[in-house]
Amino acid sequence: MSLSARRRPAVDEETKRPRWRGVVSPGMAVAIPVLVFLVAVHVYSNELLLVDMAIYIALAQGINIIYGFTGYLPFGYFGFFGVGAYVAGYGIVHLGLSGPLAALLGGLGGVVVGAVMLPLFRLKGAYFALTTLAVGEALYAIVSNPSLTSVTNGPYGLNLAAVYSSGWSFGMAVGLAAISILAVVLIKNSRYGMTLRAIRDDPYSASMAGINVARDRFYAWLIAAAIAGVGGAIYGWAISVFYPQDVFDVTVSVFAIVFALFGGIGTIWGPTLGAAVLYAVYNVVGVSNPQYFQLIYGLVIVLLVLFAPRGLAGIARYLHEHRPFVRSST
Amino acid sequence: MTVNSQIRTPLLQIADLVTRFGKFRALDGVSVEVGESQAIGLVGPNGSGKTTLVNTVCGLYPSASGSIHFAGTNLTGKRADIIAKAGINRTFQISKPFASLTVRENVEVAAHHARHPRDVDEVLEQTDLASHSRASASNLTAAQQKRLDLARALVMSPRLLFIDELAAGLTPNELQDVAAMLRNLVNDGVSLVVVEHLMGFLEQVVDGVYVLTAGQVIFRGPLRDALADDRVQEVFLGRNDSARS
Ligand SMILES: Nc1ncnc2c1ncn2[C@@H]1O[C@H](COP(=O)(O)OP(=O)(O)OP(=O)(O)O)[C@@H](O)[C@H]1O
Ligand SMILES: [Mg+2]
Numbered sequence: 040m041s042l043s044a045r046r047r048p049a050v051d052e053e054t055k056r057p058r059w060r061g062v063v064s065p066g067m068a069v070a071i072p073v074l075v076f077l078v079a080v081h082v083y084s085n086e087l088l089l090v091d092m093a094i095y096i097a098l099a100q101g102i103n104i105i106y107g108f109t110g111y112l113p114f115g116y117f118g119f120f121g122v123g124a125y126v127a128g129y130g131i132v133h134l135g136l137s138g139p140l141a142a143l144l145g146g147l148g149g150v151v152v153g154a155v156m157l158p159l160f161r162l163k164g165a166y167f168a169l170t171t172l173a174v175g176e177a178l179y180a181i182v183s184n185p186s187l188t189s190v191t192n193g194p195y196g197l198n199l200a201a202v203y204s205s206g207w208s209f210g211m212a213v214g215l216a217a218i219s220i221l222a223v224v225l226i227k228n229s230r231y232g233m234t235l236r237a238i239r240d241d242p243y244s245a246s247m248a249g250i251n252v253a254r255d256r257f258y259a260w261l262i263a264a265a266i267a268g269v270g271g272a273i274y275g276w277a278i279s280v281f282y283p284q285d286v287f288d289v290t291v292s293v294f295a296i297v298f299a300l301f302g303g304i305g306t307i308w309g310p311t312l313g314a315a316v317l318y319a320v321y322n323v324v325g326v327s328n329p330q331y332f333q334l335i336y337g338l339v340i341v342l343l344v345l346f347a348p349r350g351l352a353g354i355a356r357y358l359h360e361h362r363p364f365v366r367s368s369t
Numbered sequence: 370m371t372v373n374s375q376i377r378t379p380l381l382q383i384a385d386l387v388t389r390f391g392k393f394r395a396l397d398g399v400s401v402e403v404g405e406s407q408a409i410g411l412v413g414p415n416g417s418g419k420t421t422l423v424n425t426v427c428g429l430y431p432s433a434s435g436s437i438h439f440a441g442t443n444l445t446g447k448r449a450d451i452i453a454k455a456g457i458n459r460t461f462q463i464s465k466p467f468a469s470l471t472v473r474e475n476v477e478v479a480a481h482h483a484r485h486p487r488d489v490d491e492v493l494e495q496t497d498l499a500s501h502s503r504a505s506a507s508n509l510t511a512a513q514q515k516r517l518d519l520a521r522a523l524v525m526s527p528r529l530l531f532i533d534e535l536a537a538g539l540t541p542n543e544l545q546d547v548a549a550m551l552r553n554l555v556n557d558g559v560s561l562v563v564v565e566h567l568m569g570f571l572e573q574v575v576d577g578v579y580v581l582t583a584g585q586v587i588f589r590g591p592l593r594d595a596l597a598d599d600r601v602q603e604v605f606l607g608r609n610d611s612a613r614s
Contacts, residue, residue, distance in 0.1 A: 249482030
């Protein structure tokens with residue numbers, strides 16, 4: 040049996056992890072999506088759809104960071120997105136900032152809102168998820184309030200057409216997706232990632248291991264908030280005219296969460312693939328009746344959380360480990 | 370030799386500690402002192418508050434009143450990570466490994482956050498987990514998971530360790546090994562508070578015991594004296610037997 044003896048088992052006996060995981064290098068997780076986007080923009084005419092898809096990849100990775108690594112699911116994630124769009128819009132309209140600078144300012148806006156929401160981490164599971172939702176809705180109510188028209192332009196939205204630049208906003212969206220994936224790669228392979236997983240597995244044990252649980256969770260939250268803030272800023276810039284309900288839209292949260300869960304949270308590729316596949320499906324089938332998609336995606340969240348918490352990546356691993364035939368290496 | 374006579378400046382001084390769950394006082398004014406390099410046993414019937422004492426000192430539950438001083442610092446009401454960094458650590462009655470990490474990573478993550486980390490491999494060796502270091506913590510047996518709790522605590526170079534029922538379910542041979550390992554820790558200068566139901570095991574490890582019942586200390590002193598004490602017997606043997614005295 041010299042042939043089979045030479046073949047390395049596909050699954051590491053001790054860790055039970057398939058060996059191919061080490062083969063696709065983490066750098067590819069960033070490089071491949073970027074290349075796909077750069078090619079796609081030349082062969083596919085709907086550039087705004089590509090911008091949206093890149094932003095959703097970033098948002099799904101943001102959810103991956105906060106939910107996948109800490110176990111906190113923020114339904115109100117769209118709040119950061121909306122604040123990012125508005126802070127950037129304010130910077131463009133009132134401070135005369137360029138789009139890219141305004142996008143960074145939008146990220147800062149997300150971080151500030153994230154910092155204000157720190158006390159919510161005392162809440163558990165569903166309470167946290169729902170309270171962030173309430174905060175997102177509250178932010179919408181404030182921004183769209185007619186009495187604040189002089190600051191936010193109230194219900195009338197913002198017009199950023201003066202700084203519109205399709206090339207730049209596309210580049211920024213793809214850049215944001217790349218940075219978000221890179222953030223996940225770095226977190227996953229770092230001490231910080233190990234710390235976050237320890238916190239998610241057992242917060243009290245983690246604190247007895249010397250981990251400042253609240254602080255380290257909070258950093259992950261701020262990273263996720265920054266991603267959504269920049270995402271909202273780029274989105275607003277790319278569509279150039281938007282109303283409060285366009286950016287403070289719970290659909291943004293639902294989509295980002297479904298995409299991340301569907302692909303597989305806690306993994307590097309999962310949220311990227313989940314966003315690419317499901318957002319494409321949505322655009323082929325769903326745009327004409329978006330209300331059904333909210334319903335369907337809501338159901339998908341429930342089913343995934345209950346039956347396939349590791350998403351596509353988990354299913355792929357399961358099939359790999361339980362495959363009926365092992366291909367011979369010869 | 371009583372528990373008292375060994376203490377000059379107690380390393381850990383718990384005074385009048387009260388822990389409430391609603392109206393129920395799970396700890397009802399508990400005072401415990403542990404000296405440097407001293408091992409004490411914490412015994413008492415089920416539900417007497419042993420684990421609650423560990424949980425309160427180690428920052429999981431807030432105390433309603435009382436104080437906890439350790440090595441000259443007031444740790445009352447401090448966060449668990451601060452308590453751990455101050456040099457107190459623990460194992461769990463029901464172990465709590467980081468299930469998504471490997472055995473080695475479980476210990477590494479504690480080493481990363483320790484003020485004075487020990488060598489990870491040495492600790493794995495010491496707790497007899499070296500051969501499992503790459504296995505997922507969730508694949509360990511219950512006894513191995515308890516040793517992993519211990520390894521995670523030890524890598525942080527604690528000065529005081531709470532051991533909550535490490536011996537339960539072990540074979541006599543394993544018991545011997547664990548007792549020897551704990552004794553070695555004490556010889557290396559670590560203080561121990563050992564929660565245990567097995568008296569034979571305790572006898573090999575501790576210098577004295579506290580007997581807890583209904584959240585109160587009813588006896589402190591050598592284990593032998595405890596076993597001969599009328600009140601202690603009453604508590605352990607139940608009401609029926611108390612009629613005999
Ligand atoms: N988190 C909690 N919430 C409510 N009551 C609790 C909690 N933890 C412990 N108790 C109660 O406090 C009392 C003491 O429990 P504890 O676990 O400290 O006992 P123990 O001495 O460790 O018992 P055992 O020998 O069974 O481990 C029990 O009545 C228990 O029901
Ligand atoms: Mg107990």
